[in-house]
Amino acid sequence: MRPEPLVHPPAAPTTPAATAVAHPNIALVKYWGKRDERLVLPRVDSLSLTLGVFPTTTTVALAPGTAHDRVTLDGAPAEGEALRRVVAFLDLVRDRAGIAHRAVVESENTVPTGAGLASSASGFAALAAAAAAAYGLRLDAAGLSRLARRGSGSACRSVFGGFAVWHAGRDRADPAEADLASYAEPVAVGDLDPALVVAVVDAGPKPVSSRAAMRHTVDTSPLYEPWAVSSRADLTEMRAALLAGDIEAVGRVAERNALGMHATMLAARPAVRYLSPATLTVLDAVLRLRGDGVPAYATMDAGPNVKVLCRRPDADRVAEAVRAAAPGSRVLVAGPGPGVRLLDGDGR
Ligand code: 2P0
Numbered sequence: 602m603r604p605e606p607l608v609h610p611p612a613a614p615t616t617p618a619a620t621a622v623a624h625p626n627i628a629l630v631k632y633w634g635k636r637d638e639r640l641v642l643p644r645v646d647s648l649s650l651t652l653g654v655f656p657t658t659t660t661v662a663l664a665p666g667t668a669h670d671r672v673t674l675d676g677a678p679a680e681g682e683a684l685r686r687v688v689a690f691l692d693l694v695r696d697r698a699g700i701a702h703r704a705v706v707e708s709e710n711t712v713p714t715g716a717g718l719a720s721s722a723s724g725f726a727a728l729a730a731a732a733a734a735a736y737g738l739r740l741d742a743a744g745l746s747r748l749a750r751r752g753s754g755s756a757c758r759s760v761f762g763g764f765a766v767w768h769a770g771r772d773r774a775d776p777a778e779a780d781l782a783s784y785a786e787p788v789a790v791g792d793l794d795p796a797l798v799v800a801v802v803d804a805g806p807k808p809v810s811s812r813a814a815m816r817h818t819v820d821t822s823p824l825y826e827p828w829a830v831s832s833r834a835d836l837t838e839m840r841a842a843l844l845a846g847d848i849e850a851v852g853r854v855a856e857r858n859a860l861g862m863h864a865t866m867l868a869a870r871p872a873v874r875y876l877s878p879a880t881l882t883v884l885d886a887v888l889r890l891r892g893d894g895v896p897a898y899a900t901m902d903a904g905p906n907v908k909v910l911c912r913r914p915d916a917d918r919v920a921e922a923v924r925a926a927a928p929g930s931r932v933l934v935a936g937p938g939p940g941v942r943l944l945d946g947d948g949r
Pocket residue numbers: 626627628630631632633641647719721722752753754755756811812901902903
């Protein structure tokens with residue numbers, strides 16, 4: 602028998618790779634409008650609930666020796682604007698890490714992409730966490746939130762579970778200081794057992810990206826500034842309502858803030874209209890529920906789909922009412938979900 606070698610050969614060098622999972626979030630006080638496009642600095646603070654459904658799982662593996670990033674979204678090679686945004690984001694991470702290697706990115710979304718259900722929020726939150734880990738950036742939660750923000754504004758909120766507020770920050774002469782001041786963090790809440798009933802009335806891609814639509818709204822809508830001003834008051838009221846565990850006040854503020862945001866778009870020149878006849882049918886059903894004494898309040902993003910905030914014990918009844926009002930739509934009940942997390946090598 603040959604003796605055991607005293608010195609084991611070194612293990613084959615492993616290429617750094619990391620996998621992260623993130624969930625979408627739905628804003629109850631909306632982000633709409635940037636004051637700095639490059640740094641993705643918003644004009645208003647926003648506040649959201651991260652959902653427990655529709656996770657995005659993203660793996661980033663460094664690929665030394667290759668000339669280009671290879672990006673696969675839901676099994677298909679990314680191209681066009683989607684590819685450009687991922688590569689620009691990786692460039693930012695590479696620049697900070699001082700590592701030039703290209704990467705292989707694989708991302709699986711379970712949310713209908715581009716349907717106003719915040720697929721870019723879960724997508725860039727997962728990409729930020731996986732890329733930061735693979736390239737060896739050491740970031741605290743606020744740092745990860747700032748980084749995710751550069752990919753897509755709403756992604757900075759998906760770094761956190763439950764309710765999160767995104768601070769717009771203030772204008773500074775130094776861009777690095779402006780960047781530091783804009784990040785999300787968890788929000789204190791009282792005794793609240795919320796659910797969001799998601800009514801997917803149309804899962805198709807939206808006609809205008811939210812990025813283009815918010816730019817156009819800021820540039821042309823005479824209602825934009827008044828909404829931004831009222832949104833600041835909404836945020837203060839929303840924080841108090843969350844702390845008090847007052848679902849009715851939370852819902853009232855969320856619904857008026859969302860309708861106000863859509864009003865800014867309808868007043869843009871030309872108008873941007875995401876709401877469809879099916880959206881309005883669901884809004885009518887929500888009004889009827891309230892008439893029947895069920896606290897239920899609607900919010901809509903850059904698409905026709907409706908999310909109805911209610912108490913969790915009322916969620917099945919709300920879902921039934923929405924299903925009956927909009928036959929053919931997919932209706933599901935979501936609760937609060939977790940913040941972004943890295944999976945270990947065993948996929949846990
Ligand atoms: C929100 N939305 O607060 C608002 C409400 C849609 C309506 O954040 O340009 O994909 O990548 O920063 O984050 C959608 O905008 O836009 C969004 P970018 P994003 O959830």
